[in-house]
Amino acid sequence: MKEILIKSTFKNILRYGWILLLCLPGNIFAQTDSTAADSKEENSLISPALDFVIVQKADNTIDLKAAVKAKIKGTFIKLPLLKISFFQVSDTAEKLLGFVITDQNGKATLNVKNESLLMTKDGSLNFKASFAGNKQMETADGEVAVKKAQLQITPVKEDSLLTVKVKFIAPGAADSAGKDLTIGIFVKRSINPLKIGEGTTDENGEVTIEVPANLPGDDKGNITLLAKIDENETFGNLEASVTQKWGIPVSAKLQEQPRALWSVHPPIWMLVTFIALMVIVWGHFIVIVYELFRLRKEEPHLPNTISNA
Amino acid sequence: MELNTYQQEAFNYQRPNIEKFGKKNMMWSLFFLVWILIGGYALYLQIAKGHIVTGMRDNVVWGLFIVNFIFFIGLSYAGAIIGGVLHLLKVPWGKPIVRLAQMMTLISVIVGPIFILLCVGRFDRLHHLFIYPRIQSPMTWDVMAVVTFFAGAVLFLYMALIKDFAVYRDAKMNIPKWKQKLYKILAIGYRGAASQKRHLIISQNLLAIIMIPLSIIVASILSWIFGMTLRPGWHSTIFGPYFVLGALYSGCGVLIVAMWVYRKMYKLDNYFTNKHFSYLGYGMMVLGAGYGYFTFSEYFTDWFGSAKWDSEVINKLFSFHDYGGWTLFANLAGIVIPILIVSIPATRKPGWIALSAFVMVIALWVKRYLIIVPTLETPALPMQDTRMEFVKYSATWPEWALTIAGIASFLLFFTIISKFVTVVPVSGLEEVNFPHEPHHHHHAADAMKDEIKTA
Secondary structure, three states, rough: OHHHHHHHHHHHHHHHHHHHHHHHHHHOOOOOOOOOOHHOOOOOOOOEEEEEEEEEOOOOOEEEEEEEEEOOOOEEHHHHHHEEEEEOOOOOOEEEEEEEEEOOOOOEEEEEEOOOOOOOOOOOEEEEEEEEOOOOOOOOOEEEEEEOOOOEEEEEEEOOOOEEEEEEEEOOOOOOOOOEEEEEEEEOOOOEEEEEEEEEEOOEEEEEEEEEOOEEEEOOOOOEEEEEEEEEEEOEEEEEEEEEEEOOOOOOOOOOOOOOOOOOOOOHHHHHHHHHHHHHHHHHHHHHHHHHHHHHHHOOOOOOOOOOO | OOOOOOHOOOOHHHHHHHHOHHHHHHHHHHHHHHHHHHHHHHHHHHHHOOOOOOOOOOOOOOOOOHHHHHHHHHHHHHHHHHHHHHHHHHOOOHHHHHHHHHHHHHHHHHHHHHHHHHHOHHHHHOHHHHHOOOOOHHHHHHHHHHHHHHHHHHHEEEHHHHHHHHHHHHOOOOOOHHHHHHHHHHHOOOOOOOHHHHHHHHHHHHHHHHHHHHHHHHHHHHHHHHHOOOOOOOOOEEEHHHHHHHHHHHHHHHHHHHHHHHHHHOOOOOOOOOOHHHHHHHHHHHHHHHHHHHHHHHHHHHHHHHHHHHHHHHHHHHHHOHHOOOOOOOHHHHHHHHHHHOOOOHHHOOOHHHHHHHHHHHHHHHHHHHHHHHHHHOOOOOOOOHHHHHHHOOOOOHHHHHHHHHHHHHHHHHHHHOEEEEOOOOOEEEOOOOOOOOOOOOOHHHHHHHHHOOO
């Protein structure tokens, strides 16, 4: 009786055990997603922060740059696909310059021509960037006011000495405005510009800074030099660039890696050994299985008269 | 399938074991199943909550799981080498052991790799090992080696069983229909015809020949996962042969224990004789001496060289505040005791040999732990401002539960297989008269002996 009970229990375990097994993956997928926002947060609006800067460039244009991010669950997240409108603010009215949709990094940049811009009475340029808000987000905006100015960059080569002469020009400003400004010289690299020198302007608003002769350039040896003034109280950000054939030519083409332990390509001997071993062993297995097939084929068609009972 | 009298007798003797599962076996199986279920719950926790439920952290990234993996996969390699050698050398007394060795080969190559899967954090990327393999990585070598070895182990056991399947098929046993059908399919029409015999012998010999070097290569590859790194206690030229020998040694121990258990369980004293224990005991003794020599050589060179990090690991291993007690146990129970037990005639008895083998197997498991954990607790970069649990590994209950579940499934497989095939192979079995051995009592009459020949 007891044995029957045990047997039937065992059978039931075998019969229904698979249901338990099937439930397992269900439980795994039922894990909560920790990255999902709480339902609480869905109800309250997100308040984005809008960073707004402008850059006055040497080609008489101005870059209006806006970056939008928001703090969600304690971390800042850059907000893509938002419409940012840029305005010029004069004494009397706001003039829409255009709008840009933010990219994957939450950034939107609008380039405007300097000549078409109106100055306020005190001779400054006022800009505004604004995000109008949507169902999930509140509105956000930022304003910037700067005086008109420009940097001019001139490459100078004397014998083997490479320098750049940078001149600060600010029409309408006092002559002394261009004195003692810190100007950084950068070279463009694939991601961010690399700083290679720095100098302070003299009473004429001029500075000469040396450029190293051994900078890697593109495949023709071109390098792009950049003069920058960052976040000046009166003039904001200023930029000027020039491209010179002063670098060492470096091909952008990826060089083929040698066969080595560390590279993507294994050494030939290793590949050969590996494949040879696998082929030898699996070859044996295949021959063995083939022999078994032949064994089955060669079953004698005789009635089996031998009984071991 | 025709059997001679001795074989027929062996079959008739073991026949009830296949026909009935038996109350005791049922209880055992249920007991193992309970442990497997507990392990299943631990696995569920590990998958649902992640590896945080284990004791593995940033520095000690491997723990019990990899220890179990090396242990079981080592048994598998040992089974293949022992089975292959006994088959190729046509050792007459080895016939009953070959099946045990092959069973061990297959079962442990199933259980072992499960433990390496338990170390994997991202199951969803498991197939990347095959679609983006990096031939230069010992990990890739090991993945390929284990997969290849698994295929070999399946063939190895199956081919040795074909003749027996034919016997079971023709025996008209009192078993369920599905089982009869299964025997029929698995026997693949083997009737003992001359050409069939030839095919079987060719493939068996081929496989035995390939399995021996394959086992040595894959055991070495396993050791290279450690040996190829520059870590103290791992980066050693003797790691390959050391692992091969360690695997063989522990495999020999498990074989002796399995032999003893089956002998008691199914009263197979006539097939697993005292001589079998003595002979495997001698094997164990020789392997133990070799293994002891390697161990000494390994520790001695590291200690004498006194390289900074090597010394640190050696100090941990030999300090009683750290792993000293375990090192002592691993070497005493793992090397000294088995050698003594077998070399002293008074203790050269099945019970003693099996007991020393059992203790030795545990000691070798501990030894694997001592290879893995102390080295990982001694990283070459200093650990500063870190939590104690990151520095010192201690296994958690899910790890222990899964370990016990692994052992339980190993034993459950052994139980189930012994209910499906005879533990002592029937076909090809030969009666062996050991020299200087008082003649065994058989159920068969002495007069029948003349008829007994190899199949």
